[in-house]
Amino acid sequence: RKEVEQDPGPFNVPEGATVAFNCTYSNSASQSFFWYRQDCRKEPKLLMSVYSSGNEDGRFTAQLNRASQYISLLIRDSKLSDSATYLCVVSLSGGYNKLIFGAGTRLAVHP
Amino acid sequence: NAGVTQTPKFQVLKTGQSMTLQCAQDMNHNSMYWYRQDPGMGLRLIYYSASEGTTDKGEVPNGYNVSRLNKREFSLRLESAAPSQTSVYFCASSATPGYNQPQHFGDGTRLSIL
Numbered sequence: 001r002k003e004v005e006q007d008p009g010p011f012n013v014p015e016g017a018t019v020a021f022n023c024t025y026s027n028s029a030s031q032s033f034f035w036y037r038q039d040c041r042k043e044p045k046l047l048m049s050v051y052s053s054g055n056e057d058g059r060f061t062a063q064l065n066r067a068s069q070y071i072s073l074l075i076r077d078s079k080l081s082d083s084a085t086y087l088c089v090v091s092l093s094g095g096y097n098k099l100i101f102g103a104g105t106r107l108a109v110h111p
Numbered sequence: 112n113a114g115v116t117q118t119p120k121f122q123v124l125k126t127g128q129s130m131t132l133q134c135a136q137d138m139n140h141n142s143m144y145w146y147r148q149d150p151g152m153g154l155r156l157i158y159y160s161a162s163e164g165t166t167d168k169g170e171v172p173n174g175y176n177v178s179r180l181n182k183r184e185f186s187l188r189l190e191s192a193a194p195s196q197t198s199v200y201f202c203a204s205s206a207t208p209g210y211n212q213p214q215h216f217g218d219g220t221r222l223s224i225l
Binding site: 008044101 | 142144151152153154155156159161201205207208209211212213214215216217218219
């Protein structure tokens with residue numbers, strides 16, 4: 001079983017749609033959680049951290065459910081520029097900043 | 112805003128050749144990392160340096176060596192390249208080794224081993 005699992009997609013949605021991605025992680029010792037965005041043939045970039053209480057940044061909302069060990073990302077009012085791969089990332093405690101990356105979920109927003 | 116700079120951006124090698132990938136950051140970060148990314152897989156950590164003067168193995172260190180030259184620079188060396196090392200390599204840095212620190216990535220080196 002992969003440590004961080006994501007639906008690879010692709011999710012094909014029209015502009016203006018709301019889309020949600022889920023991610024599950026296997027290690028209950030995971031301490032911190034992030035969503036990164038990766039455009040085609042580019043580097044991953046931090047989209048947002050995910051806090052236990054849930055957090056929002058403009059059109060993006062992230063939720064964490066520690067009991068069920070899953071993380072979600074909701075994108076409202078999708079834009080063409082949201083087309084990318086979204087990486088779910090968890091961090092384990094102890095020693096160093098060990099990030100475990102999911103393989104990513106691809107989103108394609110069309111006109 | 113340079114951030115994390117990697118060189119070269121592209122490289123083709125023959126099996127058995129050696130090369131060094133260079134990485135430099137200008138954010139005064141303490142920790143630096145090397146990852147590889149293969150199709151259908153998440154990024155996997157090769158080596159990391161929690162602070163200047165220290166390096167440690169990550170998840171997939173075999174076939175690689177690293178040098179933390181100073182606080183800014185962290186290089187990755189392939190001593191005898193193999194086709195299985197064909198991948199996209201990313202260098203990253205974070206302010207501290209702490210688990211709540213996001214990492215900032217360079218734009219990658221695309222390496223092909225023939």
